[in-house]
Amino acid sequence: xxxxxxxxxxxKVYASGLKALDGINLDIAExxxxxxxxxxxAGKTTLISIVCGIVTxxxxxxxxxxxxxxxxxxxxxxxxxxxxxxxxTDAFETVWATTSFSRGLYGxxxxxAHIERxxxxxxxxxxxxxxxMTLSGGMKRRVLIAKALxxxxxxxxxxxxxxxxxxxxxxxxxxxxxxxxxxxVTIILTTHYIDEAEEMADxxxxxxxxxxxxxxxxxxxxxxxxxxxxxxxxxEPLAALPPALARHDLTLKPGGQDLVYTYDTKGERTGxxxxxxxxxxxxxxxxxxxxxxxxxxxxxxxxxxxRA
Amino acid sequence: xxxxxxxxxxxxxxARFWRTALQSIxxxxxxxxxxxxxxxxxxxxxxxSVDGVAYGAFIVPGLMMLxxxxxxxxxxxxxxxxxxxxxxxxxxxxxxxxxLEIVLGYVGxxxxxxxxxGLIILAxxxxxxxxxxxxxxxxxxxxxxxxxxxxxxxxxxxxxxxGFEKLQLVPLLIVTPLTFLGGSFYAIEMLPPFWRAVxxxxxxxxxxxxxxxxxxxxxxxxxxxxLTMALIFLILCxxxxxxxxxxxxxxxx
Numbered sequence: 142x143x144x145x146x147x148x149x150x151x152x153k154v155y156a157s158g159l160k161a162l163d164g165i166n167l168d169i170a171e172x173x174x175x176x177x178x179x180x181x182x183a184g185k186t187t188l189i190s191i192v193c194g195i196v197t198x199x200x201x202x203x204x205x206x207x208x209x210x211x212x213x214x215x216x217x218x219x220x221x222x223x224x225x226x227x228x229x230t231d232a233f234e235t236v237w238a239t240t241s242f243s244r245g246l247y248g249x250x251x252x253x254a255h256i257e258r259x260x261x262x263x264x265x266x267x268x269x270x271x272x273x274m275t276l277s278g279g280m281k282r283r284v285l286i287a288k289a290l291x292x293x294x295x296x297x298x299x300x301x302x303x304x305x306x307x308x309x310x311x312x313x314x315x316x317x318x319x320x321x322x323x324x325x326v327t328i329i330l331t332t333h334y335i336d337e338a339e340e341m342a343d344x345x346x347x348x349x350x351x352x353x354x355x356x357x358x359x360x361x362x363x364x365x366x367x368x369x370x371x372x373x374x375x376x377e378p379l380a381a382l383p384p385a386l387a388r389h390d391l392t393l394k395p396g397g398q399d400l401v402y403t404y405d406t407k408g409e410r411t412g413x414x415x416x417x418x419x420x421x422x423x424x425x426x427x428x429x430x431x432x433x434x435x436x437x438x439x440x441x442x443x444x445x446x447x448r449a
Numbered sequence: 450x451x452x453x454x455x456x457x458x459x460x461x462x463x464a465r466f467w468r469t470a471l472q473s474i475x476x477x478x479x480x481x482x483x484x485x486x487x488x489x490x491x492x493x494x495x496x497x498s499v500d501g502v503a504y505g506a507f508i509v510p511g512l513m514m515l516x517x518x519x520x521x522x523x524x525x526x527x528x529x530x531x532x533x534x535x536x537x538x539x540x541x542x543x544x545x546x547x548x549l550e551i552v553l554g555y556v557g558x559x560x561x562x563x564x565x566x567g568l569i570i571l572a573x574x575x576x577x578x579x580x581x582x583x584x585x586x587x588x589x590x591x592x593x594x595x596x597x598x599x600x601x602x603x604x605x606x607x608x609x610x611x612g613f614e615k616l617q618l619v620p621l622l623i624v625t626p627l628t629f630l631g632g633s634f635y636a637i638e639m640l641p642p643f644w645r646a647v648x649x650x651x652x653x654x655x656x657x658x659x660x661x662x663x664x665x666x667x668x669x670x671x672x673x674x675x676l677t678m679a680l681i682f683l684i685l686c687x688x689x690x691x692x693x694x695x696x697x698x699x700x701x702x
Contacts (some may be wrong), residue, residue, distance in 0.1 A: 193543040197701050216546040229536030245457025246544040
């Protein structure tokens with residue numbers, strides 16, 4: 142299937158000489174939620190800004206829905222909605238006016254029913270006649286989303302959508318993103334919060350120093366890089382690991398009460414059955430057992446550290 | 450053409466105008482009334498008529514030009530500078546709009562506002578002095594041409610400025626002196642020969658002279674020359690704006 146966004150050999154060097162993006166190649170499939178992860182200054186916002194037409198590329202080509210974003214900018218931009226990272230809103234305009242303004246800007250006929258739906262979905266309906274400057278930061282964030290949704294985009298960019306918002310709004314945002322995806326909207330979000338990517342994304346891209354170092358299905362990424370650990374809580378503490386268990390990747394926690402077994406989820410055999418059999422043979426009994434899987438956060442930290 | 454976008458920008462800018470109606474309408478009316486009290490009534494009563502026109506009436510076209518110039522520049526420069534300052538320009542840059550549509554929206558609104566103010570001043574003036582307009586079509590033409598040209602000029606300043614200080618700099622240091630020295634309150638021929646020659650290098654002289662001709666049929670320079678100068682300045686401003694959008698100067702990094 143043709144990707145809805147195709148980024149080819151994209152580079153950006155700012156006038157200051159800073160190389161923000163370095164030969165980016167990335168395809169986004171229609172209807173997916175793609176999370177772009179990366180440390181501060183990695184080039185996430187620059188990448189989004191170029192696709193949306195706010196920053197000009199130094200080299201490379203971008204197609205949105207098959208339209209070149211530079212040559213066929215009208216067709217390309219019509220498809221794209223952007224929620225910027227900074228709370229850049231008007232101050233004196235009302236919520237209703239600013240949302241309707243955005244729709245007009247994108248060349249769409251006024252549609253009060255659609256604007257009403259968007260404002261209601263974002264719990265902004267009660268505030269429709271309020272001036273934006275009287276709203277809280279979280280409400281302003283909602284206004285920015287309403288503006289982006291006012292023109293019914295097929296691709297939505299969310300640049301750090303939940304930076305500095307409270308838990309409730311974060312949950313709302315996640316719910317909204319999922320319901321948008323259900324209507325076929327493709328969503329690209331950048332985030333610092335790994336749990337957000339873990340919770341929502343279908344695919345994850347990691348960007349570091351202007352280069353995409355990894356793009357992977359989330360489930361695949363977790364499976365590939367995720368290590369699982371099984372902790373056995375023993376009935377009787379051990380002074381040292383019995384030689385009978387030496388063939389297993391085991392560590393004994395200080396105190397001798399907990400035995401930790403690390404295994405790879407990639408492998409066909411996890412070795413758990415053999416371990417349990419050896420434990421029984423050695424006469425070691427355990428009270429409790431728990432397994433844990435490394436989170437995306439741990440994976441991410443490992444990745445960025447590894448290549449540093 | 451994305452007419453909905455032009456309408457959206459135009460409407461947004463006009464809403465700003467009405468929201469600050471006190472500042473944008475009442476202030477110029479009061480300022481003009483003050484000019485009439487000072488120049489028209491107090492000083493004008495001791496000044497003989499100029500070219501057969503009573504002094505109070507003689508200054509009306511110049512006063513209108515003064516407001517037209519300053520209001521066009523102020524409105525257009527602030528209109529585009531503020532989104533750049535506040536960051537809301539991101540939306541304009543990422544929308545499917547062409548430079549022409551952006552200019553039509555912003556410059557169209559700024560020109561509309563200053564024409565409106567010019568007409569209000571004309572109406573106010575009519576309360577103080579008897580007025581006649583001999584060439585109404587030429588008068589409207591000058592009104593339009595000046596409003597559009599100086600709104601474009603203001604738009605350029607708003608794109609160029611990278612601080613509120615620069616936004617004030619050009620109007621304060623260049624436009625206001627040129628307007629006062631451009632014959633708002635006197636005919637150029639009242640000046641000594643040397644200063645008369647210097648004045649001919651001032652573009653505002655041609656605008657005021659042409660505009661005054663449309664009222665009273667008298668002028669410092671030929672009306673054809675005035676129109677030509679106005680057109681040349683319009684073309685210069687258009688070229689400047691085109692260059693900025695071509696290169697993305699101060700708009701995109």
